[in-house]
Amino acid sequence: MTATFLLKNEDSKSKLLSHLAQFRLIPPQNCAVTFYPLHAIVSSQHSFALGSARTAW
Numbered sequence: 001m002t003a004t005f006l007l008k009n010e011d012s013k014s015k016l017l018s019h020l021a022q023f024r025l026i027p028p029q030n031c032a033v034t035f036y037p038l039h040a041i042v043s044s045q046h047s048f049a050l051g052s053a054r055t056a057w
Contacts, residue, residue: 001047003054005040016040016057023053 005016013035017027020042025031031044044050 001045001050002041002043003050005042005054005057007035007037007039013040019057020053023049023056025049025053 007013007016017033020026020031020033025042025044025046027033030046031042031050034041042050042053
């Protein structure tokens with residue numbers, strides 16, 4: 001599953017990584033994160049955890 005997370009500023013990158021860790025999504029162990037200037041794309045086989053993280057973001 002792949003989800004897109006909007007980023008508002010440079011601090012958002014570290015906040016996103018800590019947010020994903022709350023749902024036990026830790027790159028590169030069980031997810032992949034690609035950062036772009038305004039958004040990040042997260043891919044993981046753990047679709048329930050990724051969907052929950054996306055909803056909570």
